[in-house]
Amino acid sequence: MHDLKRIFSHLGPFRREFILSILFIIAETGFELVIPLIMADIIDVGVANRNIHYILIKGMQMGICAVLSLITGLFYAKFAAKAALGFGAFVREQEFARIQTYSFSNLDHFATSSLITRMTTDITVIQNAITGGIRPMVRGPVMLILGLFLAFLMNAKLSLVFLACIPVLGVILFFIVRKVAPLYGRLQICMDRVNAAIQENLTAIRAVKAFVREEYEEEFFEKANHSLADTSRTTFHFAVLNLPAFQATMYTAIVLILWFGGNFIRTGQMQVGQLTGFLSYVLQIVNSLMLISNVFLMLTRSLASARRINQVFDECPDLSDPKDPVTEISDGRIDFEHVYFKYKRDAQQYTLSDIDLHIRSGETVGIIGGTGSSKTTLVQLIPRLYDASGGRVLVGGSDVRSYSLCALRDAVGIVLQKNVLFSGTIRENLQWGNPDASDTEIWNACHTACADEFIRHFPDGLDTRLEQGGINLSGGQKQRLCIARTLLKHPKILIFDDSTSAVDTATEEKMRRRLSALSSMTKLVIAQRVTSVMHADKILILDDGHLHALGTHESLLASCPVYQEIYDSQMRGGTTNGNA
Structure with missing residues (x-):
């Protein structure tokens, strides 16, 4: 319950809305519980004495109670809806904001599909618990306590039947909840898997069709979907046992009440109107017990969702601003x-080892190396997407951990290896770099990135x-738009993470010349092609997370076998020990 x-x-x-909805339920229940008392008086006094005036007066009182019950019920519905929907929206916003504070390592702890489920399905479960749970949660205990109290006032002996039934109902509910509670957690995990199957298929739909893997994907989804259906079937199979078990117990109690009540009437210990009113309270008490049992089942499911939502809030961001950040x-x-750097603290090997590198402001540095040599990992330490496991990374002469994350990342522009554009206009996508950018600034950035060439052809x-x-858009067009978007930030450090791989060499050369005019900006270029880095002030060669060599194109070509091999394979078509 915590x-x-x-x-x-x-x-x-x-x-406020939540409290008001509870108060209106209590008022509604109170008006309903008065009605059986009035009805008993109508039968025992009005009907027995044939007093029409008395019957009309009591009938009007019953009508007033019914109308007041209806009005308070409507007010409950209004305030409960406001509380539930507003609460759901608020928690969803809080959860989304929490995710925005996560570092990459925090996001590694959750599957994307699971986070989506936690922000949608799990919060909807909590919302439903409020809209459908406030009423029975308050109404059930109130009806039970007041109903038992008024039933005892009518006939204490007959009320003892309920006291014998309550422990039986408690045992039934205990075993059902104990069985169902873990199944609700499994149900949400199965929902995660279904969302993951849908997300992966839609994201990679072109690859699926290119490899003619539709049937495989259908089978994969079918397994996840059937797993969800089977878990749901098992869960609700046990959950619905609540209804027949309670009904069997309570109808047995009603039969016993009718038996004993009939005997009391026969011996003159009870009147017909009293038994009629007593049976009304019996039905209300039965209803209240059913409501309470349903609340327990609803809370059991809500508890599984609440635990998953709290896991998002409990995840402590690995990266945060220092106490007095530099801005x-x-x-x-x-x-x-x-x-030194490794992704997990308990990893045996470092991804980066003993990197000692110094880059002057305004320099252009090429970074090259084989696949898996940790080129991207190296540059991700600069905007502090990850923190170094050992040693220090400094920007502008200060440790990156001393900066405000917002200020640091605003000063570092990264053109990612994977191009990320959003639905909307080209202008709206470019303004991610600078929301206040004028058309002149946008066109200048597009010109530098050679994106204006194709944008002008669009109507x-x-x-x-x-x-x-x-x-x-084509791959090359997306890359150039991403470069233009980053240039609009006017960063002090510009990082290209293999972001010209889809651009032809002529366009890349043109772009390189235009970027070289931005002399105040430090540029880091990760590339697979030698032509992308050969004009850099210095070239860094990474090999399995180690700094293998550092120098200019000419010096590396003269002294570094690894660079010679890369150069010869790309420029001359073949290599033997570094020689063509």
């Missing part, structure tokens, strides 16, 4: 001082609409 208590602590702005980055100097120019992920 998890539920934490979740409901987010009611905050909607606490100004003086220049684009970059220093790696004997840096709508910058207002051309892009589909999700920019699927209506």
Whole structure:
């Protein structure tokens, strides 16, 4: 219950609506419970004495109670809806904001599909627990306590039947909840798997069709879907046992009450109206017990969802601002001082080992190496997407851990290896780099990135609409738009993570010349092609996470066998020990 208590602590702005909905339920229940008392008087006094005036007066009182019960019920519905929907939206916003604070290592702890399920299905379960749970959670105990109290006032002996039934019902509910509780957790995990299957298929739909793997994907989804269906069937198979078990117990109690009540009437210990009113309370008490049992089942499911939501809030971001962060980055100097890095603390080997590197502001540095040599990992330490496991990374002469994350990342522009564009216009995508950028600034950035060449051919120019992920653009066009977007940030450090791989060599050369005019900007170029880095001020060669060599194109070509091999394989078509 601690998890539920934490979740409901987010009611905050909607606490007033939540409390009012509870008060209106109590009032509604009170009016309903008065009706059987009035009905008993009508039968025992009005009907017995044939007093029409008395019957009309009591009938009007019953009508007033019914109308007041209806009005309070409507007010309950209004405030409960406000509380539930507002609470769900608020928790979803809080959860989304929490995810935005995660570092890459935090995100590695959750599958994307699982985070989506936690922000949608799990929060919906909690919302439903409020809209469908407040009423029975309050109404059930109130009806039970007041109903038992009024039933005891009518006939204490007959009320003892309920006291014998309550322990039986408690045992039944205990065993059902004990069985169902772990199944709800499994149900949400199965939902994660279904979402994962859908997400992967839609994201990679072109690859699926290119490899004619539709049947395989259908079988994969079918397994996940059947697993969800089987788990749901098992879960609700046990959950619905609640209804027949309770009904069997309570109808047995009603039969016993009718038996004993009939005997009491025969011996003159009870009147017909009293038994009629007593049976009304019996039905209300039965209903209240059913409501309470359903609340327990609902809370059991909500508890599984609340636990999953709290896991998102409990995940402590690995990266955060220092106590007194530095907010100004003086220049684009970059220093790696004997840096070591591994993705997991308990990993046996380092991904980067003893990197000692010094880059002056305004320099252009090429980074080259084989696949898996940790080129991308190296540059991700600069904007502090990850923290170094050992040593220090400095930007502008200060440790990156001393900066405000916002200020540091605003000063470092990264053009990612994987191009990320969003649905919207070209202008809207470019303004991610600078929301206040004018058309002149946008066109200048596009010119530097050689993106203006194809944008001008579109009838709508910058207002051309892009589909999700920019699927209506070629790979090279997407890369150039991403470069232009990053240039609009006016960063002090610009990192290209193999971001010109889909651009032809002529366009790449043109882009390189235009970028070289940005002399105040430090540029790091990760590439597989020698032509992309050969004009850099210095070239860094990484080999299995180690700094293998550092120098200019000419010096490396003269002294580094690894660079010679890369150069010869690309420029001359073959190599033998570094010689053509």
